Structure formats: C-alpha cells, structure tokens
Amino acid sequence: MSGSRITALGHYQPSRVLTNTELEGMVDTNDAWIRQRTGIATRRIAGDGESVTDLASAAAGKALAASGLEPADIGLVTVATCSAVDRCPSTAAQVAAHLGIPSAVCFDLNNGCAGFCTALACADHTVRAGAARHALVIGAEKMSDVTDWMDRSSCILLGDGAGAAVISAAEQGDAGIGPVTWGSDPTRAQAVRLAGAWQPRFAQEGQAVFRWATTELPAVAREACLRAGITPADLGGVVTHQANLRIIESLTRQLGLRDDVVIARDVVESGNTSAASVPLALSKLSERGELPSGTPVLIFAFGGGLSWAGQVVTCP
Structure with a gap:
C-alpha cells in the first residue's frame, strides 16, 4: 500500500460576526464572563440562505484550486458534519455537483466534533488501499441552525464555518498522514x-x-x-x-x-x-x-x- 499526505487546504467563514456584546442583549451574560469561561470573543454566523453545502463548497473549492488538480481527479468526497439539514442527497454529493466532480464516491460522516479527523482517517485508508488516488475531506457546520439561543450556557459557544483538505497518494516513505x-x-x-x-x-x-x-x-x-x-x-x-x-x-x-x-x-x-x-x-x-x-x-x-x-x- 502507498501512503497519503495532505496536499492543499482551504477554509471559509460567513461574513457576519457575532460579538459577546451582542449576546449580552440576547441572554443573561456578559463579555467578561464569556471570555473567562471559554476564551471566545467572536463567532461567525451564516445567513438564512447559506447552507452547510454552501459553506462546504466554498472551503472545498479553495482547497481544490490550491491543489492544482482537476475536479475529475478526485475519487472520494466526504463531508464531516452534524448540522446538515438534508439527509439525501448527501452534502458530499451536493459539493461534488457544485465543484463539477464527475464520478467520485460521496458520503457524509457524523462523528460530532471528532468528525473531520475521523473522515481524514477514512480517506487516508481509502487512498492507502488504492481505492482512490485523490480525496477531498471537508468539515462543515452551520451550528447556528441547531443553537438554543435562549440557553446562556451553550449559545455563547457555537459558530459556523468550514475547512477542507485535499489528500493524495504518496510513496510510503513520504507519507504525511500518520496512523489514526x-x-x-x-x-x-x-x-x-x-x-x-x-x-x-x-x-x-x-x-x-x-x-x-x-x-x-x-x-x-x-x-x-x-x-x-x-x-x-x-x-x-x-x-x-x-x-x-x-x-x-x-x-x-x-x-x-x-x-x-x-x-x-x-x-x-x-x-x-x-x-x-x-x-x-x-x-x-x-x-x-x-x-x-x-x-x-x-x-x-x-x-x-x-x-x-x-x-x-x-x-x-
């Protein structure tokens, strides 16, 4: 089996910034308390018309462009998410369609916050086994959709965004992804x-x-x-x-x-x-x-x- 390595990265965040001061007007909290307990100062919030697929596609598109590969080179697309609304087609399939990836195997993976590292390991194993030469692994969440904005203990924590990595086959001695x-x-x-x-x-x-x-x-x-x-x-x-x-x-x-x-x-x-x-x-x-x-x-x-x-x- 060959090894695999990350060859390119990309990320995307919505433009709206939600500050701790704004949260003070929504729930019983304050900036000093939030910073002391969590370290968080701001978070990004997606718009009503911005879906998990939109976030994932933006990050994945940047990673794919940075890799220098063509869409047809990608043999696997997997999206780690727990906040996607659509159950079928998968977010991964929608991302592939958006990016013009013609025939990759596509699936979503839900392992909560551990999802991206889990998905990266699955893609690494796929490439090592020779089932794909290049893979696109994405973590994307619109947590604002599943936030209880009346719960002062949790609404201060969550934000929206996406990150993506292209991984490619490498010689065993040049492998850049270690065992999970x-x-x-x-x-x-x-x-x-x-x-x-x-x-x-x-x-x-x-x-x-x-x-x-x-x-x-x-x-x-x-x-x-x-x-x-x-x-x-x-x-x-x-x-x-x-x-x-x-x-x-x-x-x-x-x-x-x-x-x-x-x-x-x-x-x-x-x-x-x-x-x-x-x-x-x-x-x-x-x-x-x-x-x-x-x-x-x-x-x-x-x-x-x-x-x-x-x-x-x-x-x-």
Missing part, C-alpha cells in the same frame, strides 16, 4: 447531544466534558504521536478541536511541548464550529505562514459520542 488514534466512550454519549426529530438543539454537560477532555485525552494525544513514530517534543504545531480555550490550554500544557510550538487558538475568533474547527484552524494557520510546509502537526478532535480521533500530519 480513535475511539469512543458510548457510556457517556449523552454528555454532548444534538437530539430531536425536526428541530434538534445542541446541549451538553459542560463540566463533565471539561473534566473528560483535560484528564483522559492527553494520553490519547500522546498515543497519536507514538503511532507516528515521534514524541510531542518533535511537533511543530498542535491543532485540537476548538471547543474552549481553557480545554485547549490545559490539554496542550500536559503534552510536554517545546516553547516554540504553534498552538491553534482559533476558538477566540471563531467559537466552536464542531467538525469544522480543526480544518478551519489548520488552514488559517497554514495560510498565514505560521505553520510552514513540512511542519509536523498533531490534529486532534473530540466531542459527542463521546468520541475522539487524531493523527500527526505534515503541513502542505
């Missing part, structure tokens, strides 16, 4: 919920999730490095799920990173964008030149399920 570390604890599945038949609303047990993420997941992140044949001290960047700045800082502090390691803190300006958060943050860091090409980066996501998935990748 993934799993779940279904006994605590109700700790993060998006349940309901017609109008589901996001809800979570915040303190339980915080304790789980900060006490149990550092070992999982170290395992992802071990499987890639490196230690956390070898990393040049870390992009975790952008759930909460306190979680990000606690988790990364326990990994024994070098002082110069770039740690994604996109949650401050984008909020929690669920499955979109890792590719969105990774693409923005790459675009700004903060993660130069060839940098080893741990990407790691966690959330509903309770699920987790992560791997070490080489920045394109």
Whole structure:
C-alpha cells in the first residue's frame, strides 16, 4: 500500500460576526464572563440562505484550486458534519455537483466534533488501499441552525464555518498522514447531544466534558504521536478541536511541548464550529505562514459520542 499526505487546504467563514456584546442583549451574560469561561470573543454566523453545502463548497473549492488538480481527479468526497439539514442527497454529493466532480464516491460522516479527523482517517485508508488516488475531506457546520439561543450556557459557544483538505497518494516513505488514534466512550454519549426529530438543539454537560477532555485525552494525544513514530517534543504545531480555550490550554500544557510550538487558538475568533474547527484552524494557520510546509502537526478532535480521533500530519 502507498501512503497519503495532505496536499492543499482551504477554509471559509460567513461574513457576519457575532460579538459577546451582542449576546449580552440576547441572554443573561456578559463579555467578561464569556471570555473567562471559554476564551471566545467572536463567532461567525451564516445567513438564512447559506447552507452547510454552501459553506462546504466554498472551503472545498479553495482547497481544490490550491491543489492544482482537476475536479475529475478526485475519487472520494466526504463531508464531516452534524448540522446538515438534508439527509439525501448527501452534502458530499451536493459539493461534488457544485465543484463539477464527475464520478467520485460521496458520503457524509457524523462523528460530532471528532468528525473531520475521523473522515481524514477514512480517506487516508481509502487512498492507502488504492481505492482512490485523490480525496477531498471537508468539515462543515452551520451550528447556528441547531443553537438554543435562549440557553446562556451553550449559545455563547457555537459558530459556523468550514475547512477542507485535499489528500493524495504518496510513496510510503513520504507519507504525511500518520496512523489514526480513535475511539469512543458510548457510556457517556449523552454528555454532548444534538437530539430531536425536526428541530434538534445542541446541549451538553459542560463540566463533565471539561473534566473528560483535560484528564483522559492527553494520553490519547500522546498515543497519536507514538503511532507516528515521534514524541510531542518533535511537533511543530498542535491543532485540537476548538471547543474552549481553557480545554485547549490545559490539554496542550500536559503534552510536554517545546516553547516554540504553534498552538491553534482559533476558538477566540471563531467559537466552536464542531467538525469544522480543526480544518478551519489548520488552514488559517497554514495560510498565514505560521505553520510552514513540512511542519509536523498533531490534529486532534473530540466531542459527542463521546468520541475522539487524531493523527500527526505534515503541513502542505
């Protein structure tokens, strides 16, 4: 089997910025409390006519253009999302149609906030097995559609956006996507919920999730490095799920990173964008030149399920 690597990234965010000050007029909260508890200052909110497919297509189109590939070169399109309205056709199929991708296998994947890293692993396995040579992996969410805007504990967290990656076959010795570390604890599945038949609303047990993420997941992140044949001290960047700045800082502090390691803190300006958060943050860091090409980066996501998935990748 060949290896695979990320060859291009892209991201998209809606133009509307929702500030903490605006939220003060909607629920009983304030800017200082939100920043202290979550680190979030702003989040992006999509318009009524802007769908998950629109967000995904915009990010995927940028990644495809950056890759230099033609639409016909893509053999797999997968979208990680938990907020898409359409059940069939899949968001991935709609993205393929929008981008003119003629005959790729297309499917959506729902693993909550861990969705993008899960989908990336599935695409990596597909390419390694020779079932596709190039794949388009997207994380896209319109969390504003499933937000309870009367719940002061959750509406302050969520935002909309999308990120995408093109992955391509590579020689085994040149592989840029390390082995995945993934799993779940279904006994605590109700700790993060998006349940309901017609109008589901996001809800979570915040303190339980915080304790789980900060006490149990550092070992999982170290395992992802071990499987890639490196230690956390070898990393040049870390992009975790952008759930909460306190979680990000606690988790990364326990990994024994070098002082110069770039740690994604996109949650401050984008909020929690669920499955979109890792590719969105990774693409923005790459675009700004903060993660130069060839940098080893741990990407790691966690959330509903309770699920987790992560791997070490080489920045394109």
